[in-house]
Amino acid sequence: MKLTRRILMAAAAGSFLFSGTAAMAQTELSFWSWRQEDKAFYQDMIKQFQEKNPGITVKFETFAPENYQTILSTALAAGRGPDVIQVRAYGNLETIATPGYLLPLDKQNVPELANFPESALAAETLRSDGKVYAVPFATQAQLVVYNKKIFQDAGLTPPKTWDELMKAAETLKAKNITPFANGTATAWQNETIVGGLLSSMLGKDFEADIVSGKANFTDPRFVNALAKLKDVSQYFSPNFTGVDYPSSQQLFAAGRAAMFAGGSYEIANFKKQNPSLDLGVFPAPVLKAGDQALVATYYDGGYAVNAKSDNKDAALKFVRFLATPEYGTAFTNTLKNLSPIKGIKIEDPITQEVAKLADNSMSYLMLVRFRYQEPSGSVLLQSNVQKMLAGQQTPEQAAAEINKGIATYYKPFQK
């Protein structure tokens, strides 16, 4: 038993050494991601990188998004894991950066960090040591995607104010078209809906007041916005409390609904499922004409280097490649997702629109500010909005619950 095992191990080691010498010091990098649907793009980019850097090969592996964090954490905790890691941002980044699993990045080892706006780097910065741990890959915006053809046929233009939105929705409903494809059965959809529809009514000042502690979530601006949301939910898809994320995507992609409140990342997906869709985007409607129209933005995540990698130099080379404007341009145009890298050239008209809207934005509040501790602002917002839209609590109660949860750890609310 022992002998056979030793022979096997020797054989394995032998073949490993042999292939190693034969390929002349090839460095193989492993690169993990949860973006299964982007595999073709990444393979293509890897090919370009390998042509420029003979001697380095990159192996791209993907995992189901809902399990990615588990697999990654488990592997890192056991001292394994890939050389290059696609990581998420904010609180999610902290769980793997805090124990020291990631290599800190700076202008020395990755000069290309200069290509990024400060807010993007902040998303990949650990609050405790102020160091950047990943090269950001995408800016996302929560807004409203609409079906241009349905709007034209109904004689509608994108609504600017909340009243216009309600009127447009009523018009559509009268024509037997589902105004919003959205449903609330999938918890996190409630947060994207709030971001897509309420940002302009909340406003940048509200965010500033929350951060400074001048206001909390029982603020009338927040409560009133929630009440408006409750109001508009009558125009969501039929039985919306039981409609989960895939079903609402389905409804919109099939052209059976006019609008979808959610992330800019949905657009590529909708187009892939139904290339004939003619889509447009508009920001959250304002309460009264003249107010600033906003979308809610955040950074999706970044590319990081494993601190325990045996191939740090090669890994850094690859990460630097992922931070170039050329890469950002290819990323944006192929995946129809906005790269935060400065100086990229956007071809796709909708992505250009998204980029323009993203100039007027507030943070996607709960993710950016309140996903660092339990109970996270996101979980509170999701479950309480879900409950409110199901008619089981009032906007005041929802706001109070959210505030109570965050106040357990957020000092400015404890006064």
Add this chain to the structure above:
Amino acid sequence: MTALASDTRASRQPISFALLAQVILIANSFIMLYPVVVMVLSAFKTTGEIFDHPFALPDFTQVGNFTKVLGETEMPTYFMNSILVTGTSVILILVLGTMAGYAVARYESRTNTFILLFFLAGLMLPLKLAVIPLFILLRDLGLLDSRWSLIVTYTAIGLPSAVFIMAGFLRTLPLELEDAARIDGASEPRIMWSVMLPLARPPMAIAAIQNAVPIWNDFFFPLVFIQTDERKTLPQGLTTFMGEYTTDWGMLFAGLTIAAAPITLLYIVLSRQFIQGMTAGAVK
């Protein structure tokens, strides 16, 4: 007087009871099978057809969904892995489980209570809890990212229930059986192998199916232990598949049908032996 009353009841009751029993059984079988039938039928439809005519019979020549699932995905590889992993694990569970169950059930010993409690504890462990230490252990043994990592894990998980099922059954076998063999001079291993175990096929079938199902189902452990695509098992592959085609219901049902087919067909084939084994009833 009383005799007469009970007579009429006895003659009338079986008919109405049999009727009620038939109604319940037919309703139950319908509830059990109809969802499976709908799953299979829907696999032949496009998403639009499923939405508009959920109960209609499909055009059975329309096999596009199936060819797409088999042609564009890694399903066949996942199948082989699931079969290898499940088969090996179940054999190991039955061998080890019968050994321990037999010892506990057929031999008086002060340690029996301890052994039963030991396995009872094993039966109740929230298994996900052990995943990190297990991961490190398997790495140290050089088993990570191999099918053996799953096989040893599943064997360890399935063993306690097999011990209980085997012990629970073997305990009910009458002492006279083995005493008779013992008087004839049979050795202990021979009594176990030739006298007792042939009677223990029904609980073995229960133990085998009861363990094979969760092993075949499991997607948590492969997810953590297996990284190489060629070694992934079916449920792991299926979750990925369901995530990729979330909005294409025809594909979803085709994927589910293909994933369900082998074990269902296997069951229908093996159920004869299973039922035979159970009706053979050793204890009389």
Add this chain to the structure above:
Amino acid sequence: MLVSHKQAPSLKRQLWVAFLVVPPIAFMSLFVVYPILSAFAYAFYDWQGLARGEFVGLKNFREVLFGATMAPVVWNAFLHNVYALIALMVIQNGGGFVLAWLLYKEPFGFRFHRIAVFVPVVLSTIIVGFLWKLFLNPNFGIVNQALYALGLDSWAKPWLGDSSTALGALILANAWHFIGFPTLVYLAGMQRIPPEIIEAARLDGTNEWQLLKNIVWPLVAPSTTILFTLLFIGAFNWFEIPYVMVGLDGSPFGSTDVLGLVFYRTAFGNQSASIQNFGLGSALATLLFLFIVVFASMLTLWLRRREIQF
């Protein structure tokens, strides 16, 4: 007399018993006991993400049971596990007993019915979960479509989205999946009852109900012991069906949250919470483990006593 005969085991027999018992126990010790014990130890440490920090004693346990943030979630989930246990005990095990009795009488078509009732059991939980999730879709699923077709429009509901029906839907999906298991185990138990006993009771004029209550039920006590213990453990480790059908958050707003989901969220995090805490997760798992061991042992001992009494 028999007992004294067995209490004088020879060395040879002792070796034989050791041969039977040692390999399974060694296997279990290496792959279950050792990892679990290490995992228990984790509950007493502070965790920074996935890196172990200082020893903190019982702090994690206090947080799980009494902490302002975690305790309400845990108790809410615990209650749902209890509901599931009670409901499944009646629907799954009780229903299984009734079906087994009907099959035991070998009515017309019983072979078919026996195969049919077990079909869902062999399906993977992932398949069952996805299947019922598709069926329960409020707008396109066959459940509501069937209700509309029958003119019962007002009965149609967003089953998984309505907090009053979601947990029930999960329980029914689980019962659909597993009812064949208790049915066939009970059936096997009934078939082990000497037919003379039942015949004799019949001749005495015992009615159906008395026969079931006084003869069959006590005689299948060993099956009951196994089935109820397994169900108890299963109900408190419930994870796959809720995970697939309502997601990690126990949507809508925690109305389907169960301890398995809480444990997974706490230990491994989810996208919306981003917190991963092995200390709290291990503490929760340890408490759950102790609870299950204590109650399942009591349950087993109590049920076992019934067996002996008979």
